[in-house]
Amino acid sequence: MSQLLSICPAADLLEGEIKGATLPDGTRIALYNLHGAFYASNDTCTHENASLSDEGMVEGGQVICSWHFCGFDIATGEPTASPCSEPLQTYPVTVIDGIVHVEY
DSSP states (O other): OOOEEEEEEGGGSOTTOEEEEEOTTSOEEEEEEETTEEEEEESBOTTTOOBHHHHEEEETTEEEETTTOOEEETTTOOEEETTOOSOOOEEOEEEETTEEEEEO
């Protein structure tokens, strides 16, 4: 059964920003605001274990890992640029009463 975790006020996650958070099981996730829509994925690049919230950049609809410039589609987690080939796990996000929640 999935659960919702309150992360932060939606107003605290600015357009194009990446915010890191930790799920109750210790998994690090990255949160994104793209044109007012919120998304979440694992925080760790599947290529070299870099933190996307610490070292990633949002370009268009993708997050780019600064270590080797591979990219992932923020909405789907699918790799968009080599050398990444494994997708990021994504998580459903909802905003309830102005608070961003992640389903895990």
